[in-house]
Amino acid sequence: MTLASPGDPLGPVSPPVDGRRLGQAEQHDTLAARNSRLTPGELLTVKVRRSAVPEGEDVYQAFHVPYQKWMRVLDALNWIAENAAADLAFRWFCGSKMCGTCAVRMNGREVLACWEAVEPNMVIEPLRNLPVVRDLVVDRTRYEDKVASLEPWIERREPYTEFPEPLTHKQMKDASKALDCISCMCCYSACPVIGLGDLTDFAGPAPLVQLGQTALDPRNSPEKVRRSLELTGIFNCVSCYKCEEVCPASIPIVSRIIEPLKARTAQLAPEMARHSFALRGIVARRGRVDPGALVLRVQGLRALGKLQRILRLLVRGKINPIRTLLGIKTSAAEAAGRLLGREAEKQ
């Protein structure tokens, strides 16, 4: 039995962790170190991005906050509101990773304030990709509207009969992961595609996880799932894993939600997956990505109208029309065809 009482060292003391690398560093021993690196009373330097009152440029205001045992970012914010800046605006309700409303960016990374250990030097900023109301409070409307538009609820093909209905955890494996979502918006803020604004119609990781709760549920009718998926712009996701890296609920967002949803989309609404099918077909046949063939396949003859871009790509060696037109294969073509399946080759 180990009694963890105040002041007990919990493990070796390690150097400060770079906030940007937390996703890679959160192993057991590192966490213990992060939670015991500071001693009660030690001063943290906390810089908080604040909205100017009445209006003007945002400012970073610095505070010195005494460390308390196992202090979370939220404790530091509460200390500031109680002792130094009563007018600091930040949202939270539960303080225990359930309501998902206290997410902020700490040293450039999205964290849940109630869940993340403090750092000796912290810069706290509001989430990205949502309008700031004041200080650290963001307007969630954009996300809420998107989720509502996806109608993430179940429509049964067969009428419900009795409790409990036949269902196994295996069938619910991916949906069950999505059900851990507390819609904290960490992933939404971290997503580079959402960061592109209106350039794409991508719904974003958080709405997709919400949709995954019912779209990956075997009880839902495929017709209903298809209608929802058509509104997601899901193939704009570049699978960069930023969402997964910051998720405080440890949901494998890309591998267990977005990828299965993409597969479901390819099945139920294949026209949305044209780009994906084309890429897969080209790789399966030629053993390599052929950007020229890909553009031709997806955009058709329209692509030829963009002469300037074609020239630029030619000069940079990005496309090779001769190889494309002759359909030259690489030595990997055989293996690629085998791995991706003959079906893909036909596409």
Add this chain to the structure above:
Amino acid sequence: MRVVTTDVAVIGGGAAGCYAALNLSKRGIKPLIICKGLVGKSGASLFAGNLVISGRALGNSEENASNTAEFLIKYHNQFLIDQNWAQRCGKWIEKVYYPELEEAGLYFRRDDAGEVVTSPGKIRSVAANVQGNSGVPFMDLRRKQIIKAGIARMEETVATSLLRNPDGSVGGVFCLNYITGEYTAVVARAVILATGYSDRLHTRSTGTREMSADGIALAWRAGATLLNMEMQWWHTNDMAHPPSWQRMQIYPNPMLGSEKSARMLNAAGEEFFNQQQDDPLAFGPYTVQLKALVKQVRAGKARYDGGYYAGFDNCNAAEVETYTTYGKTFRQLGLPFPASMAETAVSSHYRQGGIDVDTTTMRSSIPGLYAAGGVGGHSNGLIGLATYDGQVVAEGVAADIAMPKAAAVPQDQIEAECRRLDRLRSSSGEGPAPGRVKEDLRRIMWEKAGVEKNASDLRSALDDIERLRLDLPGMKIRNAGKSANYEWLDAIDVTNMIDVCELVIHSSLERKESRGPFIRQDFPFTDNDNWLAANVLKKSDNGLRFEQRPYDLPLFAPGFSRKDNLEVAW
């Protein structure tokens, strides 16, 4: 300022409020949800760890079914409950609640073979997806049902006063959206208070940030009768550190798929509580735990604010973590799991008492005003009970508003409330910030109206609160802006909290016995001869007065007259 007209204003977006709104909407009655947090994302419902199996559902034996009822009446409510209501509720949970939730898509955790996973033992339970986190998918589902039904909601909006018709009945709500700073007067034919069980009235409380006893304060000001306001439940093993984790519980309940449960150790490392061994009938063993802790504190082996430990070092990790979230707290601190025990402390949890209601309709003593769920004084918390109230109140309201009533906008009341709130926002005295006054109040409650109470401490708390009242007019708000002004919200909150704290203390002085989690050092005995009764609190011309109302005992009775409370199991 805008005026909105609806059939029914529902204040609160938790289990009771959402279900009431859904049921009203199904009947063609238009509800409007006014939620101080976000619907389904704040308040106590979010914390539902698992769902107790009622009646004969899911292979429950006759004995299991009876145990569940006995547990609810004894351990959860210490007999201060309408047993007939409890019976109706149990039947409804068995027949309607589970099937309806599952039909809507709630995932009751299965194993790979398709069996619903339960906790074994005398009382069984299930989880929505994961034990310890059931409230999250449960309330998320409600949020989506509300959206699907097209029910209007005003979120991050605080109800600041009830609007009254000339005949004294309640005819609406005045509220403030504290994110935009906009006032709205909601004119309605009925108002349902569903503001929940737990309020943050003590330094350590499980209530979420926005819970400041608004429902009780609004009802009291409207003249509604309250009861059992002294009956306060406690969590005995919430994390002692950090402060924001004061509602992070090391769950003592039976676990899904395991015969074991968490244990508690005193400062000397001696085990003093292990639910599955100490009292298997105490499914949510919070009162049993509390009594065990009181003995440790009196022996100098623990403090109410720490110095004792809880954890799962008697289990293996897989046993705990296959179906529960219980490991997350330890893992997030980097503590070896399950080998480490975490320092824990007491937090005030559910208020058992609240607004006096007719349990067949959820009417309060004021026409037009209803209460459902935790804010009612008729029962103590389980998410199923709160949900059932949502159904009952919808039926009650539907029957009453069939009679047409002209909705008039009480202009004078609206103007007065605008002035009061404007004045609070521009508080520019030399005194403390409203948030500071809130903390001072919570400290007084923690120190003088905490787990163990006595008349002299309680009276001294009243004196302290009276002094604190003098601070209210001189509070200082730094930023007089309207948008996301949490100082302003604190100023509104503290006005409610201070009134309710006084009522809690007066009620505590009135109940001259100890009962379950209500522990009086000066009256250590549970006194069924004189106090197996509701401690009814009524507003009178010169303040307040108390009445007693005995309970019927059709199903279970205590079976003794007087006994040292610490020797009573429940």
